[in-house]
Amino acid sequence: MSLPTIDISPFLNPSSTAASRKQTAQAINTACTQYGFFYLTNHGIPTATQDHIISLARSFFALPLSQKLQIKRHDAGGPEGGDGARGYQPMGDNVTAGRRDMHEAVDWYREWDHAAKTEGSGGKGTSAPLQGTNLWPSEPTDLKDVYEEYVKQVLTVGEAVVRAMGVAIALLCNGEGEVDDEVFVKSTDMSFWVMRMIGYPKLSSSVAPSESGSTAADMENEFSCGEHTDYGCITLLLTDPTPGALQVLHKDGQTWINADPIPGAFVVNIGDMMERWTNGLWKSTKHRVIHRGDGYRVSVPFFYEPNFDAVVEPLGACVRKSGREPVHQGSTYGEHLLGKVLSNFY
Ligand SMILES: N=C(N)NCCCC[C@H](N)C(=O)O
Ligand SMILES: O=C(O)CCC(=O)C(=O)O
Numbered sequence: 001m002s003l004p005t006i007d008i009s010p011f012l013n014p015s016s017t018a019a020s021r022k023q024t025a026q027a028i029n030t031a032c033t034q035y036g037f038f039y040l041t042n043h044g045i046p047t048a049t050q051d052h053i054i055s056l057a058r059s060f061f062a063l064p065l066s067q068k069l070q071i072k073r074h075d076a077g078g079p080e081g082g083d084g085a086r087g088y089q090p091m092g093d094n095v096t097a098g099r100r101d102m103h104e105a106v107d108w109y110r111e112w113d114h115a116a117k118t119e120g121s122g123g124k125g126t127s128a129p130l131q132g133t134n135l136w137p138s139e140p141t142d143l144k145d146v147y148e149e150y151v152k153q154v155l156t157v158g159e160a161v162v163r164a165m166g167v168a169i170a171l172l173c174n175g176e177g178e179v180d181d182e183v184f185v186k187s188t189d190m191s192f193w194v195m196r197m198i199g200y201p202k203l204s205s206s207v208a209p210s211e212s213g214s215t216a217a218d219m220e221n222e223f224s225c226g227e228h229t230d231y232g233c234i235t236l237l238l239t240d241p242t243p244g245a246l247q248v249l250h251k252d253g254q255t256w257i258n259a260d261p262i263p264g265a266f267v268v269n270i271g272d273m274m275e276r277w278t279n280g281l282w283k284s285t286k287h288r289v290i291h292r293g294d295g296y297r298v299s300v301p302f303f304y305e306p307n308f309d310a311v312v313e314p315l316g317a318c319v320r321k322s323g324r325e326p327v328h329q330g331s332t333y334g335e336h337l338l339g340k341v342l343s344n345f346y
């Protein structure tokens with residue numbers, strides 16, 4: 001079993017035909033209904049740029065801990081402010097489902113000043129934990145410039161994918177009433193994006209997940225990143241070539257599929273907000289990382305998320321198409337994100 005591939009070029013190229021866009025949209029429907037994960041090709045970001053992003057990440061993680069700690073994140077903010085969940089998180093600090101993940105990471109978010117459209121959420125309030133300024137390492141010296149340029153490029157790709165997803169959902173729910181095929185574009189036009197640079201040492205334990213008789217130490221060493229769903233709209237994942245690390249849960253709920261990297265392609269998956277909008281027609285699929293292969297693995301997921309203030313609720317046509325009650329009564333993406341971020345640390 002392997003994941004489908006989506007050619008996004010019809011949504012990036014202004015002279016593409018309606019037929020080619022429809023073909024891409026239909027392929028997205030199949031991929032998101034069956035897997036919630038796919039490979040994305042013809043996205044316009046050169047392989048050399050992707051390789052540069054990965055090699056800078058590798059150089060950063062190879063630095064002495066004391067140097068990495070210069071941009072350490074201390075907390076997820078709070079009423080007195082903090083670093084807004086931005087900065088370096090040492091090995092074992094991240095927690096998924098109550099267990100330590102065996103990875104280290106740096107997070108950057110959209111700068112807060114521009115994140116909120118309204119006065120209310122721009123002030124200190126419930127959003128305080130995410131207000132802060134990005135922390136950039138002084139080494140590698142060109143990391144900040146290269147990553148900031150990459151953010152601009154990957155935002156263009158994210159926009160094209162959610163545009164295609166709007167067309168896809170309108171096709172899928174055709175006949176179930178009005179569907180605004182720009183709904184995802186409008187709700188992400190100030191995307192409160194997150195970029196995360198992750199380093200994974202090879203796990204030392206040889207115990208398989210949940211094998212009985214494993215000791216406490218083994219358990220701590222079981223997952224590079226425990227099983228979870230992503231929080232928002234879509235994730236555009238870039239990784240080094242290490243195979244066998246990222247695993248995606250098949251919708252049978254039992255089989256883990258290896259999402260091995262394909263050179264030049266992004267691994268894309270949908271997050272919780274996309275599942276909510278589509279009332280479960282598309283699934284925010286569980287995935288995990290177990291790195292027992294060779295070498296130190298690095299990845300850089302880019303989370304293309306809704307606006308902080310976007311109200312996300314099931315679309316009427318999707319509710320009718322699904323034949324189910326609405327899966328959620330609606331809330332802002334910011335509220336959903338805060339609930340996640342505040343429970344993410346050891
Ligand atoms: N989607 C993001 N930001 N990915 C990092 C998630 C790792 C899972 C997280 N600790 C959790 O418990 O959900
Ligand atoms: O490193 C990877 O391959 C995936 C990471 C991931 O799932 C996440 O950070 O949300």
Ligand SMILES: [Fe+2]
Binds near residue numbers: 287
């Ligand atoms: Fe993830």
